[in-house]
């Protein structure tokens with residue numbers, strides 16, 4: 604089975620991908636891993652891509668698309684779940700065309716739907732316990748919410764002090780990624796709509812605000 608997955612940062616897309624991969628024994632291919640693999644392997648495409656990345660430029664689709672196809676082709680026997688690509692309408696059109704030319708069938712598209720504000724809250728809501736890394740605290744999830752002590756939020760397990768990770772609090776970076784994702788003109792939402800308007804490829808849209816287990820159950824129930 605070959606699957607495309609969509610979902611904004613903070614939607615739990617990576618977690619769901621891992622669950623689907625496990626269930627169906629297919630390869631979970633993340634777009635970042637495709638670049639790393641080609642660059643590490645020193646392939647021609649990898650060398651070209653590296654030039655752009657080193658300059659801080661976006662790698663053009665003429666390089667990205669063949670790279671993605673080559674990687675998918677290696678998982679032809681097992682099937683694949685592609686995560687993080689396409690990110691734009693142009694990439695969606697190019698990927699669709701390239702898959703057809705390569706005689707590779709896309710069986711299903713999975714979209715995790717999540718409100719932008721909630722997605723942001725999920726990224727920014729994680730709290731780290733000063734006493735133990737294995738004490739999960741998150742202000743957006745009822746089950747692991749920190750508790751209040753003397754007017755301050757503390758670790759719900761041990762009462763320890765809480766802090767945040769700098770990456771999780773980089774609002775500019777989060778907004779930048781979400782601007783691309785939620786753009787339904789030329790961005791990722793436009794790519795999702797492109798596949799929704801195609802004939803013959805089922806698109807499963809699930810409510811990403813539900814607990815992880817409910818999201819994966821509703822995806823698995825609808826997969827062909």
Ligand SMILES: [Zn+2]
Pocket residue numbers: 732733734735738758759760761762763
């Ligand atoms: Zn703790």
